[in-house]
Amino acid sequence: MTSPVRSDHVTASGTPRPGGAGQLAHRTVSRIGFGAMQLERLQGDRPAAVKLLRRCIELGVDHIDTAQFYGHGFVNEAIREAVRSQDDVLVATKVGAEPDPEGPLPLRLAQRPEQLRAAVEDNLTTLKTEQLPLVNLRRTDTGPGLRAEGDQLVPLDDQLAELTALRDEGKIGALGLSSVSMDVLRHALPADITCVQNAYSLLSRDDEDLLRLCQEKGIAWVPYFPLGSAFDGIPKVTDEPAVTAAAHETDATPAQIGLAWLLHHAPNILLIPGTANPTHLETNMAAAEITLSPATLAALDAVPPRPADIALH
Template identity: 40%
Template sequence: MAGVTWRLGDLTVNRIGFGAMRLPQEGTAFDPRARPRSRAQAVEVLRKAIELGVNHVDTAAFYFSATRSANELINSALAPYPEDLVIVTKVGPGRTPQGEWLPLARPGQLRGQVEENLRQLGRDHLDVVNLRVSGLDDVTDHFAALARLREQGLVRHLGLSNVKPHHLDQAQRVAPVVCVQNSYGLGHHPEQDDFLGVCGERGVAFVPFFALAGANQEAGTSTEDDEVTAIAEGHGVSAAQVRLAWTLARGPHVLVIPGTGDPDHLRQNVEAGGLVLTPEELTRLDAVHLGGS
């Protein structure tokens, strides 16, 4: 795989990873009407990702459809796991077996969520666990609970998801933070630019989810504006590849975890790591990002 690596603590990952959120179902994630994805297709995509050099897989126990679980699919497809594979999961939210969302877990409930991820993935420890925050102003107690699990050897490294800068400050006073996962992409939440920079200054990986989302879309395929399309055509690549390349160009600490159930899209996503945009193209895309062109 072309491109540079980054370290999550003592774990080295390629900067283009794979997000497992869409593996259990076709269409929109968490849509109860979505059709479960073919098990054979999901397994094929996961194994192809490893063949293409992906060694960073992002998942969660709450990624499931009526008949498919992302963690179980990862276990079935990839175990015994390659030595260099880093599996990142997240805790905090939960869902009932019927798919309904539960209130954010209390600090004392996080161990159970960690153990559920361990069971589903067939691991004796988790490489990285992100605390996903929802409506929580102070993460100190939750992060301290995860830090205790880290001290006990159940978790190797800790991160944060869906957070604001003050959450990072709070967490770093408790234990080391190796990554921050926030919704971000070209034209998507440009207010995150400063926080992305803060993470870089502190040596914390910034891992956008929805990196292919446009300014007016939360997820899925993005509106391909004229600038993105023109640059893509000039390189003979897809608009999605341009968006991923721009995101990676935001800093050496920026990782991406695009998810797909399509082997061809997977290959294109990985190949985006080798796409080099010129300074002039980056300037044009930066203008798009900030709302101008």
């Protein structure tokens, strides 16, 4: 006899949530969401971007992660077209950076309070909404990526004051943090932080204590680079022998094993794998169906971390 599906494991339309149910920004969402950054690749084919987003929703995804600086607003515009109010999708965005098409990198930091406010307003405009359900402040305290210098070295309290003011104004529903240390998170806890986005994977587990603090406090842990990265010096989970062995044993792909391990590792982990490829999307969502045996989990847990910390200026 088939067990009934728990009511919180289905979306508003009755579709099973991939990975089951998780908590984010005081809402129940699918534990596997969608990271929209790679939709930038479809700037020449907006209907394809919209179609991919619609497929996400059909598959039970009700948590999409975006930013105004993805494709200079293109990704937000595609989300606006694809997501309908009846879908009840939580669209999370982030602030703290902006496009820099003429610079050595496509992004530059935008950490000052007035820049954070401007980014929130830009997201509201492109998404055509009166409130952003979740805004993550992308800082530069830890992990790979840019490091703040000069006028971009902004005290956390100044940033939180601006963002909590925006929340009080009703323009933000909930606050999160990205690329932060344990000390920064502890300092920010009184602001009611609901999400942390740090680089984290099977091979990059420097933040294990931070993950456990988030679990204790009921804060969602939404890792970026969950399978590593193409950046030099950041190890790829899919190249790890224990991962490829587990994939062979379970008739899965190495990427699916890396994602499945994260789902098994802690209940507050929510995933936002991204792709511009419909086949890869289906494969990512299918990671939710993979059961890792105790022996396989033990073998994966025993893999030594290979932390990376690449600072770009």
